[in-house]
Structure formats: C-alpha cells, structure tokens
Amino acid sequence: MHFYGTAAQNALGHLTVGGVDVVDLAREYGTPLYIMDEALIRRNCRAYVESFRQHYPNFDVAYASKAFLCTAMAALAEQEGLSLDVVSGGEIATTRQAGFPMERTYFHGNNKSPEEIRLAMEVGVGRFVVDSTRELHLLENMAAERGRTVRILLRVTPGVEAHTHEYISTGQLDSKFGIPIAGGLALEAAREALRLSHVELTGFHCHIGSQIFDLEGYRIAVQRMLDLAAAVRAETGFTASELSMGGGLGVRYVEGDRPVPPEELVACLSAAVRGGAPERGLPLPKLIIEPGRSIVAEAGTTLYTVGTIKEIPGVRTYLAVDGGMGDNIRPALYHAEYECAVANKLGSERTRRVTVVGRYCESGDVLLTDVPVAADVAPGDLLAVFATGAYNYSMASHYNRFPTPAVVFVSDGRADLVVRRESFAEMAANDLLPERLRAGAPR
Known part of the structure; x- marks a missing residue:
C-alpha cells in the first residue's frame, strides 16, 4: 500500500497520520473528516x-x-x-x-x-x-x-x-x-x-x-x-x-x-x-x-464511516460511506480517481473488491470504482481515501442539506481542529421564513 507523507500503520493495524491514530480522530471529531498532514x-x-x-x-x-x-x-x-x-x-x-x-x-x-x-x-x-x-x-x-x-x-x-x-x-x-x-x-x-x-x-x-x-x-x-x-x-x-x-x-x-x-x-x-x-x-x-x-493534495486524507454494504451477485458490491459527492465532487465532475484503505484494519488482506458510494441522492455519487479493500470490512469500520487535500474541502457543498465536514491539521502526534464541523443550525442560519409562510398562516 502506498502511504503519503507521515502516514503509517501502527501496532494496532490502524492508519496514523502525523503520529496520530485516525481511529482516535474519528472518535473525537466524527466523520466525514478531512485530515491534513x-x-x-x-x-x-x-x-x-x-x-x-x-x-x-x-x-x-x-x-x-x-x-x-x-x-x-x-x-x-x-x-x-x-x-x-x-x-x-x-x-x-x-x-x-x-x-x-x-x-x-x-x-x-x-x-x-x-x-x-x-x-x-x-x-x-x-x-x-x-x-x-x-x-x-x-x-x-x-x-x-x-x-x-x-x-x-x-x-x-x-x-x-x-x-x-x-x-x-x-x-x-x-x-x-x-x-x-x-x-x-x-x-x-x-x-x-x-x-x-x-x-x-x-x-x-x-x-x-x-x-x-x-x-x-x-x-x-x-x-x-x-x-x-x-x-x-x-x-x-x-x-x-x-x-x-x-x-x-x-x-x-x-x-x-x-x-x-x-x-x-x-x-x-x-x-x-x-x-x-x-x-x-x-x-x-x-x-x-x-x-x-x-502542495496540499497528497497531504489530505478523508475519513469516512462505512455503512451499508450491498452485494449484487455477479455484478458488484457497493460499499456506502457517510459522505460522498458533497465532500468530494471531483469523481462526478471529471472522473477523478483515488486509492483507499480500511483505516482500522490495515493488517487485513485487501482481497475484497467494492465500489465506494456516498449517501447523496444521485446515482452518480460514486467515489471509487472497483477498488480492493480489507476482506473483513464491515459496517462501522473507517474508510480512508487518500490524496484528497486539494479541491475537496474547497468544493464541498450543502447538497441534500448535509453540513460541511471538519478539518484537522496533524503533526508530531498532535491534532488541531482548524475548521469546525458545521452544525445543522449554522447551515440554515441564513434561511428566512416570511410570516405568510409560517405554519397556521392563512393562505
């Protein structure tokens, strides 16, 4: 497996970036999460x-x-x-x-x-x-x-x-x-x-x-x-x-x-x-x-949580994550390609082939097509997509009203939150509801 920058595998078989275990990052900051080396x-x-x-x-x-x-x-x-x-x-x-x-x-x-x-x-x-x-x-x-x-x-x-x-x-x-x-x-x-x-x-x-x-x-x-x-x-x-x-x-x-x-x-x-x-x-x-x-592309890793795994015999296996085209539009926009790994199971053999999809209401919400992942991948695991530091956060959207993910900088065993995860309230902060449209108002 190709690692970028300071990324490595620790004794637990977990991905680390900047000396920080990404399992700990997911626990503290949630997913999807942009991690910058x-x-x-x-x-x-x-x-x-x-x-x-x-x-x-x-x-x-x-x-x-x-x-x-x-x-x-x-x-x-x-x-x-x-x-x-x-x-x-x-x-x-x-x-x-x-x-x-x-x-x-x-x-x-x-x-x-x-x-x-x-x-x-x-x-x-x-x-x-x-x-x-x-x-x-x-x-x-x-x-x-x-x-x-x-x-x-x-x-x-x-x-x-x-x-x-x-x-x-x-x-x-x-x-x-x-x-x-x-x-x-x-x-x-x-x-x-x-x-x-x-x-x-x-x-x-x-x-x-x-x-x-x-x-x-x-x-x-x-x-x-x-x-x-x-x-x-x-x-x-x-x-x-x-x-x-x-x-x-x-x-x-x-x-x-x-x-x-x-x-x-x-x-x-x-x-x-x-x-x-x-x-x-x-x-x-x-x-x-x-x-x-x-400068930034290879320094970025996007971390997702695996959800539904849908196998269509003789066709393909879909692995759905809790993000998608809203935090990475590049595959849908110009067929960008990436590599990935199950971040909490780096020690497992990568013999299962899946197509990684997001949770957005578009059939084109596909992040990676026919890629190898850990054979024992399961819901709740963490999927890391590499080289996502350029244009992913910049081009993130509110499609389907999903908030923008958080961003952390990691270095020398330390993680610093540099962009907070957007809340639902913050996402809707600029919305205005005219009095005539409020519940109970006469038509």
Missing part, C-alpha cells in the same frame, strides 16, 4: 522555495489558495514564506482574517465584481491579475475614484494545451481565461494598460492547466511569454519586471501516476527564463509560480 504541506512548500534559491535570483512562490483555504492554511503559508493567489472576495476575507500580509497576494478571476475589486483595493492586495480589457478599464476608473494606482499583471493565454482533463486545461486559445497572445490581442491589451494613469503594468501571467506530468508545455509557454514581453518592449519601450507561469503541477492519486517533483519544475522554468530572456535582450524578470494542488 501538516509536515507534508510544509515539506512541499519548502521544496519550491529552496529549489528557487538554488536556481533563480528573484522569485515568488504564491500558494494557489483555491486548492484548499482556511485561516490556518493561510497562516502556514505565511510562516513558510509563500505569497497567496486569491480568486474571490471570500478568499480575500479569509486571508485577511488570518493576518496574512495583503501586499503578498495576487488577485485572480475572469469576472471580478466591482464589490470584490473595492474590497481588494481597501485591504491592499498586492497585484491584480487582469483577465480582460473590460476589467482593465474597471480598475482604472475605480482606482481613479480613490486617487490611487494599482499594480497589475495581464493574464494571457499562450496557446499551450496541457495534457490534462478538458475542464482543467486553461492555457489553450479557446478558454474563458485570459487574453490570447494570438492575433496580437495581448499586445494591444498591454498598449492599452500602458496608456492608463491609475494602472501600473508590471508583467504578464499565464496558466496552462492542472494535473500536468509533462514539463514540455511549460518550456513552450515560457518561450511564448518571453516573445510577448519582447514584442511589447519593441512596440512600447515597456520592460516587464514580473513573469508568472501559474501552477498546475500534477500529483499522485493512483498507481501509475508519475508526478514531476517540484524541484524539476523549478529547474525547468528557471533554465528556460535564464536562457530565453537574454536571447531576446530582456533582463531577467521576477519569476512567479502558483502551486496549489502539488
């Missing part, structure tokens, strides 16, 4: 930072908070010297609540609202990553009203299609994100930005996709971004001081996945920029990357 998160953060220190003189590692964000995660990122990539007013508010230095944030989004822009200006977000010329002029007008100047990166699409799922591939020409380099559109957007008085262009940003295992797409993207920077300089005299290559590095979800270590991505990007910028007569820009999944 703090030591592995920190190790992944440091892999990026330390690699850059070896390969490139001026850099920034901005954690893509959409992968997993709570105040504790923002605080951890700050401790590790990372900046933050935020994409909404809610992520900005969470980051600020954590006491994160807002000048180290990059505000993304293809359709930022005026209210979000206003909030970002008020709290002092460091960079706006501009996704369209409409946003460019909205920023100019709102900054002018406040008598200030905001710094921006232009998000462009370099026309690089990463080998990934179509829903998480974002660098190709046909994308809702960014301004295409093709046809001179990005060049014209740069010209327009430079004409404005309350917007300061600092450089360019791209993101070619997610769950990427092949570095060639990054190499090509760097060349196209540098070509754009050189063209803008030739046309306008402006020299980009910042170049963001986004994130997207893949992780191991199942056997057969062969992720590239962060160190190799950093070395690849650094070499491409160090070689390509001088060739075009450009000074080395500050090199920015935005890893998310590759």
Whole structure:
C-alpha cells in the first residue's frame, strides 16, 4: 500500500497520520473528516522555495489558495514564506482574517465584481491579475475614484494545451481565461494598460492547466511569454519586471501516476527564463509560480464511516460511506480517481473488491470504482481515501442539506481542529421564513 507523507500503520493495524491514530480522530471529531498532514504541506512548500534559491535570483512562490483555504492554511503559508493567489472576495476575507500580509497576494478571476475589486483595493492586495480589457478599464476608473494606482499583471493565454482533463486545461486559445497572445490581442491589451494613469503594468501571467506530468508545455509557454514581453518592449519601450507561469503541477492519486517533483519544475522554468530572456535582450524578470494542488493534495486524507454494504451477485458490491459527492465532487465532475484503505484494519488482506458510494441522492455519487479493500470490512469500520487535500474541502457543498465536514491539521502526534464541523443550525442560519409562510398562516 502506498502511504503519503507521515502516514503509517501502527501496532494496532490502524492508519496514523502525523503520529496520530485516525481511529482516535474519528472518535473525537466524527466523520466525514478531512485530515491534513501538516509536515507534508510544509515539506512541499519548502521544496519550491529552496529549489528557487538554488536556481533563480528573484522569485515568488504564491500558494494557489483555491486548492484548499482556511485561516490556518493561510497562516502556514505565511510562516513558510509563500505569497497567496486569491480568486474571490471570500478568499480575500479569509486571508485577511488570518493576518496574512495583503501586499503578498495576487488577485485572480475572469469576472471580478466591482464589490470584490473595492474590497481588494481597501485591504491592499498586492497585484491584480487582469483577465480582460473590460476589467482593465474597471480598475482604472475605480482606482481613479480613490486617487490611487494599482499594480497589475495581464493574464494571457499562450496557446499551450496541457495534457490534462478538458475542464482543467486553461492555457489553450479557446478558454474563458485570459487574453490570447494570438492575433496580437495581448499586445494591444498591454498598449492599452500602458496608456492608463491609475494602472501600473508590471508583467504578464499565464496558466496552462492542472494535473500536468509533462514539463514540455511549460518550456513552450515560457518561450511564448518571453516573445510577448519582447514584442511589447519593441512596440512600447515597456520592460516587464514580473513573469508568472501559474501552477498546475500534477500529483499522485493512483498507481501509475508519475508526478514531476517540484524541484524539476523549478529547474525547468528557471533554465528556460535564464536562457530565453537574454536571447531576446530582456533582463531577467521576477519569476512567479502558483502551486496549489502539488502542495496540499497528497497531504489530505478523508475519513469516512462505512455503512451499508450491498452485494449484487455477479455484478458488484457497493460499499456506502457517510459522505460522498458533497465532500468530494471531483469523481462526478471529471472522473477523478483515488486509492483507499480500511483505516482500522490495515493488517487485513485487501482481497475484497467494492465500489465506494456516498449517501447523496444521485446515482452518480460514486467515489471509487472497483477498488480492493480489507476482506473483513464491515459496517462501522473507517474508510480512508487518500490524496484528497486539494479541491475537496474547497468544493464541498450543502447538497441534500448535509453540513460541511471538519478539518484537522496533524503533526508530531498532535491534532488541531482548524475548521469546525458545521452544525445543522449554522447551515440554515441564513434561511428566512416570511410570516405568510409560517405554519397556521392563512393562505
């Protein structure tokens, strides 16, 4: 069985993470439960930072908070010297609540609202990553009203299609994100930005996709971004001081996945920029990357309690758990795959094959298909699903009115609750019942 980070099997045959028995975690915090391996998160953060220190003189590692964000995660990122990539007013508010230095944030989004822009200006977000010329002029007008100047990166699409799922591939020409380099559109957007008085262009940003295992797409993207920077300089005299290559590095979800270590991505990007910028007569820009999944995905384990086990002879065996698509939409959304184990019976032979389903009222509520589990699995056992640290908590929903699970950080034998389990009352706290609809009211 493949273990991630600090995960291990103890003498009782139980799964431990961060030196903590998950049976104890289930007893104290209930299930479903998101367990985050703090030591592995920190190790992944440091892999990026330390690699850059070896390969490139001026850099920034901005954690893509959409992968997993709570105040504790923002605080951890700050401790590790990372900046933050935020994409909404809610992520900005969470980051600020954590006491994160807002000048180290990059505000993304293809359709930022005026209210979000206003909030970002008020709290002092460091960079706006501009996704369209409409946003460019909205920023100019709102900054002018406040008598200030905001710094921006232009998000462009370099026309690089990463080998990934179509829903998480974002660098190709046909994308809702960014301004295409093709046809001179990005060049014209740069010209327009430079004409404005309350917007300061600092450089360019791209993101070619997610769950990427092949570095060639990054190499090509760097060349196209540098070509754009050189063209803008030739046309306008402006020299980009910042170049963001986004994130997207893949992780191991199942056997057969062969992720590239962060160190190799950093070395690849650094070499491409160090070689390509001088060739075009450009000074080395500050090199920015935005890893998310590759920092937190493998650090996460979701713990469930096994309920009904339904065997259909000659067809399959369904093993139902007390969570499902409400706490992990990824299998239903884009056929994501995972590995699992019966966490309180790691010593048992894994000879029974089951399809793990949730308790939501959808036939598509399937978490894992035809996977091996302990032969003696029974109702009441604990099922651990691995590598669920990225996008699971972030994309959790209230479908069927199930509350959001709790999140714990584990490290060195200690467990800290960082997100409380939502109560039924909290889930319904924003509901309003008009007087005319109350029981007994006249129709």
